Amino acid sequence: MTVRWETLDLHTAQPFGIARWTHSTYPRTFVTFEQGGLTGRGEAAPNAFYGETGATVEAVLPLLADALTDGWDWDGLHERLLARMPLGHPSVKCALEMAAAEWAARAAGVPVWRLLGLSPSPLPESSFTVSLGPLEDMRRQAREAAARGQGVLKVKLGTAQDEQIVEALREEAPDVALRVDANAAWTRPQAKRLLAVLAVARVELVEQPLAAGDLEGHAELRRLARVPLVADESLHHVSDVPALAEAFDGVNLKLAKLGGPLQALRALRLARAHRMQVMIGCMIESSLGIAAAAHLAGLCDWADLDGALLLADDPFTGLSWTAGRLERPAGTGWGVERR
Ligand SMILES: [Mg+2]
Secondary structure (H helix, E strand, O other), X not given: OEEEEEEEEEEEEEEEEOOOOEEEEEEEEEEEEXXXXXXXXXXXXXXXXXXXXXXXXXXXXXXXXXXOOOHHHXXXXXXXXXXXXXXXXXXXXXXXXXXXXXXXXHHHOOEHHHXXXXXXXXXXXXXXXXXXXXXXXXXXXXXXXXXXXXXXXXXXXXXXXXHHHHHHHHHHOOOOEEEEXXXXXXXXXXXXXXXXXXXXXXXXXXXXXXXXXXXXXXXXXXXXXXXXXXXXXOOOOHHHHHHHOOOOOEEEEEHHHHOOHHHHHHHXXXXXXXXXXXXXXXXXXXXXXHHHHHHXXXXXXXXXXXXXXXXXXXXXXXXXXXXXXXXXXXXXXXXXXXX
């Protein structure tokens, strides 16, 4: 029984921007768990918003890896990780949980979604993200994506020209479903003003308009909004879900922020119990991390799983995409292979 890992710097084909930052290099740590001659794999995709970097992942992995001793006990792993480290480091917890779940699925000879007993419902079409940049460049990205047959576009707002961006994208791609993500950047008055613009542009949903802690502001906004509000930055852990049910219509589940695929599944079921809609999202991550999210995507209303499509050097292969349509991974485990 061993746990080993390596960190690779992955690169986006284009610098990728949101309101808080623009980057083109992303350190990602790949964990391999081996037991009885079989292996399971996981990916840590740290995000500074959740207090993680490539360096914290490298520092914390040796402290958590010994919680993973038996791949069959994948369901108990998270509790053992919390006993060692109650707070933070969700991407490390995710990588270990992914590795345990894949090991068990491979030992059973099935895909992970089969191991979990999930229904083989069709996957919702994934959005493709238009990266922030000069308006002309964003127009070009939207045009090209629509021409490729992409049916859902997402744009990250929180700029000084949000209104112009939404109008420009709607003009370039009149028939696509358009989603916006404010990444917690708007003030309450700004959000109220922009809701009207979003309604005119037939925006399908808006992610995280206000600051993560402003649940009261979101609840107030929700009473005015015709477009569904989806919590992303306000959701860090499964236990956050019930408190979000008043303030948001839906939640964005990302494996790397919730601590793994089983934690995302718990959050999903809790959200459904509170009659919320569900989006499955991702970080910039390889096809390994995206595959893990894709195993849950059939249970979700919306998918935002383009993280690996933005990479120039994805180290994994095996996911099948036709424009935004991602197929459920086949094969045992996560269903992707090292290139
Ligand atoms: Mg978001």
